[in-house]
Amino acid sequence: MIPTDKKALFIIHAYNNFQKESINSTCNYFKSCSVLVRSNPISEFSKYIKVPFLETFKLDYKIDLNDVPPNISVHPTPVLYTPLNSQYKKLGEKHFKAAETSIKKNNIEFDLIHSHFTWSSGYASAKLKEKYNVPFVVTGHGYDIYSLPFKDEEWKERIEYVLNSADRIITVSNKNLSYIKKLDVKTPVHILPNGYRPDKFYPMNMEKCRKALGLPLDKKIIVAVGNLEEIKGHYYLVEAMAEVIKHRKDVLCFIVGGGKQERNLRRQIKNAGLENHVKLPGSKLHNEIPRWMNSCDLFVLPSLNEGNPTVMFECLGCGKPFIGTKVGGIPEIIVSDDYGLLAEPANSERLAETILLALDKNWDTTKIKAYSAQFTWAEIGKNIVDIYKTLL
Known part of the structure; x- marks a missing residue:
């Protein structure tokens, strides 16, 4: 066990979901655990003027204060920036300075830092490690591993x-590990998938x-969520849905989420x-998603790339079949047609065929649910703590 007097600092982008x-x-x-959540004051304008792609940046979306353990304190960390690619490289240093300000303002003490995502939380945490000389763990989830390091030198x-x-380093799939191996990195890497809450996501x-x-x-x-x-x-x-309804008129698809593509998708539809x-x-808020998942016959995630999507585990926890693409860590989890079906990414014809096949298949909810038990957050958390123990 870790001595009970130890304190942790988490540098993250959102205190919700995974x-x-x-x-x-x-x-x-x-x-005690102090959680610094990166926020952007610009996003709060969407409270007054609806800007769809800013919805997921608002504090009331990024910070979910339901079911917060008593030893956790959550602090917004304001970082003013324009949410454009051209400003993204400057975000690391800004995030570090904002985190330092929050640490001093809230008199935060810590014996270990854990950040989620290499950029910008990871960068801020690396700088904090240099200053405070405490152990630092980083979890690389997806784009921050398979995309960012390969954009330019x-x-x-x-x-x-x-x-x-x-x-x-913690990362969520062997696929992510293959990208880390392409870099000049000497730090030990642990593969731990994302998980789900069985008290929230169940049939x-x-x-x-x-x-x-x-x-x-x-x-x-x-139902698709993302x-x-x-x-x-x-x-x-x-x-794919345009093809599906040529064969079945009784199918209805709900794509739950907000973001930059909303206008384009509405036009396409x-x-x-x-x-x-x-x-x-x-x-939708995370606590609304279980109802959406339990309303569906199929859960579909048509990603072009992924780390290891949390919604996949939540879907399995609800006993629902997962229809997805052969990207990231997904094929490492959907290892049998008993749990779901996978298609090639960016191929609407194959996706339509897979959806039609899945609609006609008799799925065993009990078997899917039983398989999901190994991916609960309680199980994943034990493995994370084992890593902390080696550092403390």
Whole structure:
């Protein structure tokens, strides 16, 4: 056990969903945990003027204060920046300075730092390690591992600096590890997938969930959950739905989420004449997602690339089949047709074929649910704590 007088500092981008649950799964091993959540004051303008892609940047979306353990304190860390690619490289140093300000303002003490994402949280944490001389763990989730370091030489140097500054690296899939091996990194790496909360994501009565959400009872319902970003591949799901309804008119698809692609997707849906078959209900808080998942016949994630998506584990926890793409760590989890079906990414024709096949398949909810038990956050948290123990 870690001595109970130890304190942890978490530098993260959002205290909701997988970052929140990862922290909560380990907090019992510390006397106290301070969580610094990067925020952007610009996003708060969307409270007054609706800007769809800013919705997921707002504090009331990024910070979920439901079920917060008593030894966790959550502090917004304001970092003013324009959410454009041209400003992204400057974010690391700004994040570090904002984190330092928050540490001093809130009199935060810590014996270990854990950041989620290499940029910009990882960079800020690497700088804090240099100043405070405490162990530093970084979790690389997805784009920050498979994309950022390979954009140009400057990005490569920055991400290598973060990874080599860390005492331990956690990443969520063997696929991610293969990208880390392409870099000049000497830090030990641990593969730990994301997880889910079984007290929130479990099989519920489909009819009751549909009634609660106002969804029809006489349709086959597909649900996709994720930010409306190009990398999530929703364009191909909409294209696939145009093919699906040629074979079945009883299918309705809900793409739950907000983001930059919302306007483009609405235009695509309208131009394809799919308004009666594809709906965009907008972004939902994490505690609303279990009902959406339990309302569906199939959960679909058409990503072009991934780390190891949390929604996959949540879907399995609800006993629902996962229909996805052969990217990132997904094929490492969907290892049998008993749990889901996978198609090639960026291929709407193959995705449509897979969806149609899945709609006709008899799925064993009990078997899917039983398989998911190894991916609960409680199980993942034990492994994270084992890493902390080696450093403390």
